[in-house]
Structures are given as structure tokens and as C-alpha cells.
Amino acid sequence: MILDCAIIGGGPAGLNAALVLGRARRKVILFDNDQPRNAVTHESHGFITRDGVSPKAFRDLAHQDIRKYPSAEIKKLKIAEVKRESSSLFKLVTHEGTSYLSRKIIIATGLKESLPNVNGIRDYYGKSLFSCPYCDGWELREQPLVLIAENQNASHLAKMIYQWSHDLVICTNGNKIISETDEQLLKKKGIRIKEERIIHLSGSDGKLETVVFEDGTEINRSGGFVTTELKPANDFAHSLGCEVNKSGGIIVDALGRTNVDGVYAAGDTTLAGPSQLIIAASEGSRAAAGVNYDLTMEEFK
Template sequence: MILDCAIIGGGPAGLNAALVLGRARRSVILFDNDQPRNAVTHESHGFITRDGVSPREFRDLAHQDIRKYPSVQTKKVEIAEIQRESSSIFKLITQEGMSYLSRKIIVATGLKESLPNVKGIRNYYGKSIFSCPYCDGWELREQPLALISESKNAIHMAKMIYQWSKDLVVCTNGNKIMTETEEQLFKRKGIRIKEEPIVNLRGSDGNLEKVVFADGTELDRAGGFVTTELEQPNDLAHSLGCEMNKQGGIIADALGRTNVEGVYAAGDVSVAGPSQLIIAASEGTRAAMGVNSDLTMEEFK
């Protein structure tokens, strides 16, 4: 059987793409390895009617919606390789060696993130330290916060966090990332900068209490934010020949089309901007519309 579309990735982009294509009566398979990047968070915010939903509940509700459409099937497996069988057919091979044929592919695998090299930071990430102020700033409002960053991205991030809390310390973990002009601007705003290396973080049950520095000083903080580095989670997009932007995302047009005919991208994997549940879901809708439109036009050639 040759499917209309194979969707790789079961996050909000892939799930919404499956929903839209199911409603368009397309034969679809959704591959989901069940390892979402937002699994570390307790709640997701900024999605109207779903504000505060847990990532697991969101996924369960999405699968409940998708099951209404019999032309959509889901497989909890990981795709290891994609081959082009012909000009219009792709062969997808799972890690277990199973193969599937599809006319179109939507890559919605998201991105893989790396955190600053700070001992114990994973114990607090997603609980009291976050990467997106739009997602979690409200919960940390007016509290003493730390921004942990080793890159110049800290300059923009600190300005954004300031909207939620004026009690902010930028911790650069031994790195010089700001010019004197930038430091003076932050000083006028009351934003402190600590350039000493961070020895570790202290707290309990994922709740940050102190940032400990190599010079022996300790900083009392109730939580904070971190800048992350993002990259493709696998080589599938590269192996297909997809072009990338400077941020490492797949370049795609308004309907998710990449430079490779028949291959579409949706969600964080292609968006160079905030990683938001609602943005990823909308990207999935747009890519699904691109797939359905192109399949329809091909039928009328």
C-alpha cells in the first residue's frame, strides 16, 4: 500500500498535521518515538483553551481526536532511514527494519537542545528553570530570578525576562558575553551580571534555591531561565537534501514545502523563533494543507 503522507514526529506539529490530513480523507501514518522535548515540563502555556495542560495530557487528547479519522494510523517507532524509490515515492525504514511507502513526507521531529555546562542543571530544568519566558514567565513573576547563559543570546533574553521580574541576575558561567555598553545598560536597569563560573545549583525537588559560584559566593534565587543551543535530532533531513537556515532549522515556505520535492517541514524543526506549542501546531496545519493541495493538483495534471 502506498500512503498519501508519512509524518515523522508526534509532537504538536505532527499531531495537527495528522488531524488536518485525516479530515481531508488522506491515508496517513504518524511515526512517534514518544520522546517529546517538552516532556520535562509539568505544564504548557499560551495555547488558548489548553493553557496549563500537561504535555502528556495534550498528546492523549490529540490522539483521541485523531482516532476519529480511520485513514490515519499511528506507529510508536523511530524512522532510521528514508530512501527515494522513484520520483514520487519514498520508502521509510524503521529501526526494526519495517518499511512503508508514501507519496509525501512531513518532517516534524522537532529539535534537540543542549543546556549550559552547569552541574545539576538538569535537575531543575522544566521545574524551576525554563527556556521560554512566554511559556513560564507568568509563574515566575516578581520573583528573584537567574538567567544562566554562555552565549550572547543572554542579552535579548534578559531584556525579555525583565517584563516578568525586575530582580534578575545574568550568570554567564565564566564567559564574557557583553560589551561595556551593554553592561552599563543592564546596570541602569538594575540587572546584575555574574561572570564567575558556576560550581553547582542547590535546591530541593527541582525547586532552585541557590546558585553557587567558584569564588565562594552564593546567590539566592527562586528560579530562572536558561538559553539553549538547538540542533536537528537526527540526520533524516540532511539525508534527504533539505536546505537549512543559519539557526539549524529546515528552510520551508508558507505551506511547509522544502527544497526537496515531496518533503515538507513543520514545527520547531523549521521555525527559527520561539518554541511554542501553538506555533508548532499551526505549522503542522500549514504543512498538511501544503501536502493536500499538492496531492490534489497532481491528480488533475
Template sequence: MILDCAIIGGGPAGLSAALVLGRAGRKVILFDNDQPRNAVTQKSHGFITRDGVTPREFRNLAHQDISKYPSVQIKKCKIVEVKREKGSIFKLITHEGKPYLSKKMIIAMGLKESLPNVNGIRDYYGKSIFSCPYCDGWELREQPLVLISENNNAFHMAKMVYQWSKDLVVCTNGNKIISETEEQVLKRKGIIIKEKPILKLSGSDGKLEKVVFEDGTEINRSGGFVTTDLEQPNDLAKSLGCEVNKNGRVIVDVLGRSNVEGVYAAGDVSVVGPSQLVIAAAQGTCAAMGVNSDLTMEEFK
């Protein structure tokens, strides 16, 4: 059987795409290796009617919705290789070596993130330290917060976090990443900048209490944010010849089309919009519409 579309990635983008294509009666398989980037997240926010839903609950509800459409399958496996066969058909190989053929494919596998190099940060990430103020700022509002950053997004993120808490300390972990001009802007707002290397984070049960520096000094904080570095989780997009921007995200049009005919991208892996659950879901819908529209036009040629 040749699929109409293969979807790589079972997050909100891939799930939304599967739903839309299922409602169009397209033969689809969604490949999900069940390793979402938001696995550490306890609750997801900002998605209307689903504010506060857990990632697992969201996926379960999505699977229930998709199960109503018999032309869509969800397979828990990893795609390790994609080749273009004769004409415009793609051959996808799973980690078990099983091949699948598809006319179109949507890359929706998200991105891989790297946290700042701070001892113990994983113990607090997703519990009292987060990467997105739109997702978790409300829960930390008006608390004494820390922003830990080792990259050039520190200045922008500090200004954003300030909306939720005016008691903010920016820690760069020994890196000089904030210019003198930027420093003056932040200081005028009462934002403290500490460039000293961080020895460790201190607290219990995922609840941050202190940031301890290598010189022995420490500051009391009850939570905070980090800036992360994001990259493609594998080289599938690159191997297909997809054009990416300087941050490694696949460049697409409004309907998720990449520069490679038959290849679409949606969610964090693409360049359209910030990393948000609701935005990724919307992008999956757009990519599915792109796939269905293109398949339909090809049928009328």
C-alpha cells in the same frame, strides 16, 4: 500500500498535521518515538483553551481526536532512514527494519537541546528553571530570578525576562558573552551580571534556592531561565537534501514546503516562528494543507 503522507514526529506539529490530513481523507501514518523535547515540562502554557495542560494530557487528547479518522494511523517507532524510490515515492525504514512507502512526508520531529554546562541544572530544569518566558514567566513573576547563559542570546533573553521580574541576575558561567555596551544597558535597568564560573545550583525537590559560584560566593534565587542550544535530532533532513539555515532549521515556505519536492517541515525543526506549542501546532496545520493541496493538484494534471 502507498501512503499519501508519512509524518515523522508526534509533537504538536505532527499531531495537527495528522488531524488535518485525516479530515481530508488522506492515507497517513504518524511515526512517533515518544521522546518529546518538552518531556520535562510539567505544564504547557499559552495555548488557548489548553493553558496549563500537561504535555502527556495534550498528546492523549490529540490521539483521541485523530482516532476519529480511520485513514490515519499512529505508530510508536523511530524512522532511521529515508530514501527516494522510483519517481516521487519515499521509502521510510523503521528501527526494526520495516519499510513504508509514501508520496509525501512531513518532518516534524522537533529539535534536540543542550543546556548550559552547570552542575545539577537538570534537577531544576522544567521545575523552577525554564527556557521560555512566554511559557513560564507568569509563574515566576516578581520573584528573584537568575538567567544562566553561555551563548550570545544572553542579552536578548535578559531583556525579555525583565518583563516578568525586575530582580534579575545574569550568570554567564565564566564566559565573556556580553559586550560593554550591552552591559551598560542592563545595568541601567538594575540587572546584575556575574561572569564567575558556577560551582553548582542548590535547592530541593526541583525548587531552586541558590546559585553557588566556584569562589565560594552565592546568591539566593527562587527560579530562572536558561538559553539553550538547539540542533537537529538526526540527519534525516540533511540526507534528503533539505536546505537549512545557520541554526540548522529547515527552510520552508508558508505551507511547510522545503526545497526538496515532496518534503515538508513543521514545528521547531523549521524556521517559521519561535518555539511555542501553539505555533508548532499551527505550522503542522499549514504543512498538512500544503501536502493536501499539492496532492490534489497532481491528481488534476
């Protein structure tokens, strides 16, 4: 069987693409390796009608929706290789060695993230330390917060966090990353900056309590945010010849098309905006519309 579209990635972008294409009666397989980046998160926010839903519950509900449409399948398989088989077909090979042929491909594999180099930080990530104030700022409102940052996004993120809490300390973990201009501006707002290296974080059951520094000082904080380094989860875009931006995100047009005929991208993998559930889902819908439009036009040539 030749698929109309293979969707690589089972996050919100891939799920919404599968739903739209299933409703369009396209033969689709969604390949999901079941390793979502937001697995550590207890709740997802900012998605109307689904505010506060857990990532697992969201995926389960999405799978139920997709399974209503017989032409759309979900397979828990990891794709190892994607290559062009002919001018009109792509070949996808799973880690188990099974091959699939598809007319179109949507890359919705998302991103991999790395956290600041702080001992024990993963014990708190997704529980009391987060990366997105739009997603989790409300739950941390008016609390004593910390921003642990090792890159140039520190000042920008601190200004955003200020909307939810004015009691904020920026910890740069031994790095000089904030300009003098921004430092003065932040301090005028009462935002403190500590450049000493962090020795460890302390707390219990994922709830942050104290940040301990190399110079022996410590601060009490009940939660906060971290800056993360993001990069593509795989090299499919590179191997297929897709153009990427300076951050490594796949460049797409208004319907999710890449510069490679037959290849589309959606969700965080485009690195085109905020990493949010609702935005990724909408981009999946957009790419699916692009796929369906192009397949329809080809049928009427």
C-alpha cells in the same frame, strides 16, 4: 499500502498535521518515537483553551482527536532512514527494519537541546528553570530570578525576562558574552551580572534555592531561565537534500514545502521563530494543507 503522507515526529506540529490530513481523508501514518523534548515540562502555556495543560495530557487529547479519522494512524516507531524510492515515492525504514512507502513526507522531528554546563542543572530544568519566558514567565513573575547563559542570546533573553521580574541576575558561568554597551544598559535597569563560574545549584524537589560560585559567593534565587543550544534532532533533511538556514533549520515556503519535491517540514525543525506549542501546531496545519493541495493538484493533472 502506499501512504499519501508519512509524518515523522509526534509533537504538536506532527499531531496537527495528522489531524488535518485525517480530516481530508488522506492515508496517513504519524511515526512517533515517544521521546518529546518537553517531557520534563509540567505545564504548557500560551495555547488558547489548553493553557496549563501538561504535555502528556495534550498528546493524549491529540491522539483521541486523530483516532476519530480512520485513514490516520499513529505508530510508536522510530524512523531510522528516509530515502527516495522513485520520482513519486519515498521509502521509510524503522529501527526494527519495517519499511513503508509514501507519496509525501512531513518532517516534524523537532530539535535536540543542550543546557549550560552547570552541575545539577537538569534537576531543576522544567521545574524551576525554563527556556521560554512566554511559556513560564507568568508563573515566575516578581520573583528573584537567575538567567544562566553561555551564549550570545543572554542579553536579549534578559531584556525579555525583565517584563516578568525586575529582580534578575545574569550568570555567564565563566564566559565573557555580554558587550560593554549591553552591560551598561542592563545595569541601569538593575540587572546584575556575575561572570564567575557556577560550582553547583542547590535546592530540593526541583525547586531552585541557591546558586553557588567558584569564588565562594552565592545568591538566593527561586527560579529562572537558561539559554539552550538547539540543533536538529536527526539528519533526515540533509540526507534528502533539503536546504537549511544558517542555524540548521529546514527552509520552507508558505505551505511548508522544502526545496525537495514531496518533502515538507513543520514545527521547531524549521527554526523559523519562537519555540512554542501553538506556533508548532499551526505550522503542522500549514504543512498538511500544502500536502493536501499538492496531492489534489496531482490527481487532476
